[in-house]
Amino acid sequence: MIPTAAVEATSDSAPTGFAWRRDGLQWNSVEVEWRKVINWGGLCALGLVFIALSGMLVGLDGRPVLQRYFSLGYLAMVWLPLLLGQAVNNEVVREGIAGRPRGAGDLLAGATVGGLGGLGLGALILGIANFDLRDPLVNWSPQLLALLGFNQGNTFGFVVWILLGAALGMLGASLHLMGPDLRRLVGIVVGTVLFVAIFETIIVDLAKGFRLVFVTDFLYGLRGGLLAEGVVALAVVAGAAAVLGQGRIKEAKASLAALEGTERKWANAILLVVAAALLVIVPQFTGKITNELLANVGIFLLLALGLNIVVGLAGILDLGYVAFFAVGGYATAVLTSPRSNFLPAVCDTFLWFECEPASLPWALALVVVVIVAALTGLFIGAPVIRMRGDYLAIVTLGFGEIIRLLFLSDWLTGFFGGAQGVTNIPPADFGLFEVAGIDPRSVFYLVLFFCGVAIYISWRLERSRIGRAWMAIREDESVAEAMGINTVNMKLMAFVVGAILASFGGAIFAAKVGSIFPSSFLILVSIIILVVVIVGGIGNIPGVILGAVVLIGVLGGPKQPGLLQEFSQYKLLIYGALLIWMMLKRPEGLLPNARRTRELHQDEFLQDAWLKGEVDLDDDDPTGGRPAAEGTVPMETTPGDSASGEVAPA
Amino acid sequence: MSDRLLDIQNLSVTFGGLHALRDLNFHVDEGEIVSVIGPNGAGKTTFFNMISGMVAPTSGEILFEGQSIVGLDPNQITGLGIARTFQNVRLFANMTIAENIMVAQHCRTKQGAWGALFQTKAFREEERAIRAHAEKVLGFFGTRLIGYRLDQPAAVLSYANRRRLEVARAMATSPKLILLDEPVAGMNPKESAELTELIGKLRSEWGFTVVMIEHDMSVVRDVSDRVVVLDHGEPIAQGTYEEVSTDPQVIEAYLGRPVDGAA
Numbered sequence: 001m002i003p004t005a006a007v008e009a010t011s012d013s014a015p016t017g018f019a020w021r022r023d024g025l026q027w028n029s030v031e032v033e034w035r036k037v038i039n040w041g042g043l044c045a046l047g048l049v050f051i052a053l054s055g056m057l058v059g060l061d062g063r064p065v066l067q068r069y070f071s072l073g074y075l076a077m078v079w080l081p082l083l084l085g086q087a088v089n090n091e092v093v094r095e096g097i098a099g100r101p102r103g104a105g106d107l108l109a110g111a112t113v114g115g116l117g118g119l120g121l122g123a124l125i126l127g128i129a130n131f132d133l134r135d136p137l138v139n140w141s142p143q144l145l146a147l148l149g150f151n152q153g154n155t156f157g158f159v160v161w162i163l164l165g166a167a168l169g170m171l172g173a174s175l176h177l178m179g180p181d182l183r184r185l186v187g188i189v190v191g192t193v194l195f196v197a198i199f200e201t202i203i204v205d206l207a208k209g210f211r212l213v214f215v216t217d218f219l220y221g222l223r224g225g226l227l228a229e230g231v232v233a234l235a236v237v238a239g240a241a242a243v244l245g246q247g248r249i250k251e252a253k254a255s256l257a258a259l260e261g262t263e264r265k266w267a268n269a270i271l272l273v274v275a276a277a278l279l280v281i282v283p284q285f286t287g288k289i290t291n292e293l294l295a296n297v298g299i300f301l302l303l304a305l306g307l308n309i310v311v312g313l314a315g316i317l318d319l320g321y322v323a324f325f326a327v328g329g330y331a332t333a334v335l336t337s338p339r340s341n342f343l344p345a346v347c348d349t350f351l352w353f354e355c356e357p358a359s360l361p362w363a364l365a366l367v368v369v370v371i372v373a374a375l376t377g378l379f380i381g382a383p384v385i386r387m388r389g390d391y392l393a394i395v396t397l398g399f400g401e402i403i404r405l406l407f408l409s410d411w412l413t414g415f416f417g418g419a420q421g422v423t424n425i426p427p428a429d430f431g432l433f434e435v436a437g438i439d440p441r442s443v444f445y446l447v448l449f450f451c452g453v454a455i456y457i458s459w460r461l462e463r464s465r466i467g468r469a470w471m472a473i474r475e476d477e478s479v480a481e482a483m484g485i486n487t488v489n490m491k492l493m494a495f496v497v498g499a500i501l502a503s504f505g506g507a508i509f510a511a512k513v514g515s516i517f518p519s520s521f522l523i524l525v526s527i528i529i530l531v532v533v534i535v536g537g538i539g540n541i542p543g544v545i546l547g548a549v550v551l552i553g554v555l556g557g558p559k560q561p562g563l564l565q566e567f568s569q570y571k572l573l574i575y576g577a578l579l580i581w582m583m584l585k586r587p588e589g590l591l592p593n594a595r596r597t598r599e600l601h602q603d604e605f606l607q608d609a610w611l612k613g614e615v616d617l618d619d620d621d622p623t624g625g626r627p628a629a630e631g632t633v634p635m636e637t638t639p640g641d642s643a644s645g646e647v648a649p650a
Numbered sequence: 651m652s653d654r655l656l657d658i659q660n661l662s663v664t665f666g667g668l669h670a671l672r673d674l675n676f677h678v679d680e681g682e683i684v685s686v687i688g689p690n691g692a693g694k695t696t697f698f699n700m701i702s703g704m705v706a707p708t709s710g711e712i713l714f715e716g717q718s719i720v721g722l723d724p725n726q727i728t729g730l731g732i733a734r735t736f737q738n739v740r741l742f743a744n745m746t747i748a749e750n751i752m753v754a755q756h757c758r759t760k761q762g763a764w765g766a767l768f769q770t771k772a773f774r775e776e777e778r779a780i781r782a783h784a785e786k787v788l789g790f791f792g793t794r795l796i797g798y799r800l801d802q803p804a805a806v807l808s809y810a811n812r813r814r815l816e817v818a819r820a821m822a823t824s825p826k827l828i829l830l831d832e833p834v835a836g837m838n839p840k841e842s843a844e845l846t847e848l849i850g851k852l853r854s855e856w857g858f859t860v861v862m863i864e865h866d867m868s869v870v871r872d873v874s875d876r877v878v879v880l881d882h883g884e885p886i887a888q889g890t891y892e893e894v895s896t897d898p899q900v901i902e903a904y905l906g907r908p909v910d911g912a913a
């Protein structure tokens with residue numbers, strides 16, 4: 001059963017240069033699956049109306065992207081028809097089946113989807129003009145109507161949205177007609193312009209640090225959106241870079257991957273050192289906004305790395321992880337703050353003499369904090385760990401809330417200050433330097449150190465006897481138990497290591513913010529950390545780092561602003577949408593762990609292995625049907641390409 | 651009594667109203683190969699589940715080397731020296747073949763977080779020993795499971811190789827007693843003959859005592875010292891293969907099917 005399927009299915013294979021695709025364009029006949037297109041059009045209309053009614057159009061209109069022409073509010077709308085116009089024409093490429101011919105049909109489909117979306121907005125215009133639904137729909141306002149009509153009246157708005165939608169949809173669809181190089185070029189140019197336009201604040205802050213203010217002056221003029229000449233200049237520069245850099249990155253990657261043995265190790269070590277040096281040096285130049293952002297990303301990264309050990313390595317779905325963050329924060333607070341009533345209250349209640357607040361230095365307090373966190377981990381873990389799956393998740397969720405409510409409760413107000421929290425937490429003093437919230441750079445360095453520690457711990461534990469036991473537990477807990485693994489101990493250990501890492505995060509957080517309250521430790525924190533881990537790639541450290549940078553850095557933490565400050569009202573909406581999309585399209589995360597990908601795409605993986613001749617078919621043949629030599633692989637496929645219908649013979 | 655490795659007394663288990671096992675008395679001496687046979691649903695797998703601690707007996711006693719193991723956790727029982735395979739192959743499919751075997755040595759090794767974090771000498775030596783032992787165990791099955799296969803996920807293995815890996819994983823726990831649940835099920839005659847020979851070697855080369863559930867009578871005939879027949883949770887005959895295969899009660903339990911290797 002040697003597959004004889006052809007490779008033409010991925011018709012992008014022919015190199016075309018910066019041009020339209022050469023093969024299979026078809027203009028004379030039109031094939032459109034109308035049912036599908038109309039469904040997608042409906043989706044587009046619903047999406048646009050939803051975005052308009054969510055308040056983004058009105059709320060973000062004050063923030064220009066292109067000075068005088070285009071605001072963030074409109075940008076929040078126009079991406080949708082563009083994307084759906086592209087997506088409606090996607091097709092599943094199957095091995096050995098030639099792709100559908102591209103051409104007029106795609107454009108028509110894209111235009112219809114976008115046009116229907118515009119029609120949806122037109123209906124909204126008519127609705128707002130004729131009815132008053134401000135009661136249920138807060139954003140059903142004349143102001144929205146004005147913006148929907150581009151301040152030119154309702155009829156104008158109605159017509160323009162339909163035309164604009166159709167045009168955008170067609171533009172999206174036209175991506176399918178481009179050769180791969182052209183598509184890349186367009187992507188890079190548009191992406192760069194949008195990036196520079198949206199992230200104005202941080203770019204200005206960075207430019208100040210690196211003394212490049214003249215560049216930002218040119219791009220943004222007096223601030224508040226890109227200038228037209230800025231756009232042109234950016235497009236030219238980005239386009240030139242794309243053309244000149246064509247294939248360079250791929251080449252560099254390939255030559256790195258080609259290195260063997262010690263050379264590979266050296267290359268990795270050098271890359272690591274360069275990355276570390278950049279992380280140490282760059283904050284010296286960056287402004288306060290950037291450093292604050294880096295510090296926040298770092299704290300959440302530390303928490304995510306800890307949770308990754310619990311969820312990613314040991315497979316324990318802990319929804320109450322914030323409990324350990326809270327314990328770390330509160331323990332640090334009561335031990336270091338001179339205003340904390342904790343120690344006096346303890347002496348008063350349990351002992352017969354009086355005492356002063358502990359006021360320990362941060363580093364010394366940290367030792368106690370780690371012990372307290374480990375004990376809390378054991379205490380919470382012991383009853384929870386014997387449960388499995390959903391039960392465990394729910395119970396940890398409960399414990400997460402219980403810990404917060406204990407800190408909030410009247411009963412323990414004497415110790416932890418109730419809703420007033422603990423204030424006057426001093427900065428962490430290390431003699432040579434001090435880590436304080438007013439100096440986010442110092443916080444970032446401290447957090448960087450602990451992230452390094454967390455990464456080292458995860459890395460070493462994963463590649464040890466303990467890591468293998470966690471892996472086995474994740475795969476099949478009862479079998480792991482039958483193979484001699486003390487599953488309770490191993491899971492408890494993951495729980496405790498996770499608790500300790502979270503308490504580091506809590507300790508740094510306390511020193512950074514100076515006062516902590518129960519409301520800093522809402523269940524939302526647990527959820528967001530979990531989303532960071534899932535979106536980044538469960539069980540893979542680079543993935544978790546990417547997840548933290550993308551989510552916390554761009555969108556922001558539960559209370560911390562990210563780069564997209566304007567969207568902070570819609571943060572949870574975006575988090576939710578992103579999570580749903582990821583679960584549908586890429587459940588293994590942005591940068592997945594190879595093993596996890598295999599678990600989630602086992603059919604594809606097996607088919608792939610089979611095509612490469614790695615699945616052993618013949619039991620009598622001890623070589624297991626492997627191709628005689630490396631390089632005689634029948635064909636190359638990536639898991640995403642192959643249809644999952646076929647299961648490899650096993 | 652002295653060389654009784656496993657001694658089971660009046661063991662019963664009920665699931666709801668169903669008597670999966672009733673009043674079973676059974677023993678295994680050190681160095682024996684014993685087969686457990688019986689029609690489908692007779693309670694053979696349940697019997698293994700009970701010895702390995704995965705199902706608690708309703709009443710009765712299980713003594714391993716004179717010590718009661720009822721109520722111990724499965725991992726403690728494995729630690730004492732009883733390993734098992736599963737009838738419906740339950741490998742860690744996404745772990746590599748080497749890892750499947752390495753993880754089974756968990757209860758025989760002891761390096762903890764400290765050694766891993768500081769890469770102590772003891773840790774590195776133990777890791778090397780674990781890997782070496784894994785290769786030795788896999789080498790028992792010829793060249794099929796070693797070499798480039800070591801680092802492939804178990805999921806790519808053929809059915810027969812998965813069965814072999816199951817046996818290898820049980821062997822890697824360094825047991826005294828190994829419980830094989832239908833080790834040759836689904837194998838072709840050639841493969842099962844080969845594995846039968848290896849089962850003999852489990853005793854002669856590795857020093858394991860073997861209890862095996864098997865439907866394939868030729869395998870049972872070739873390797874077992876003693877055969878126990880279960881039917882509806884009750885032991886209906888015990889003895890050598892020849893004694894058991896001519897027992898009228900056994901023949902009746904198999905609905906008149908001749909219990910013969912040639913059949």
Ligand SMILES: Nc1ncnc2c1ncn2[C@@H]1O[C@H](COP(=O)(O)OP(=O)(O)OP(=O)(O)O)[C@@H](O)[C@H]1O
Pocket residue numbers: 665668670688689690691692693694695696697737
């Ligand atoms: N956990 C359980 N809960 C309820 N009933 C069970 C359970 N495990 C087994 N049984 C029942 O106990 C009886 C014996 O099952 P067992 O799996 O031990 O049979 P077996 O002899 O191994 O059969 P086979 O030859 O098909 O493997 C069956 O009727 C089965 O349905």
Ligand SMILES: [Mg+2]
Pocket residue numbers: 694695696737
């Ligand atoms: Mg069975």
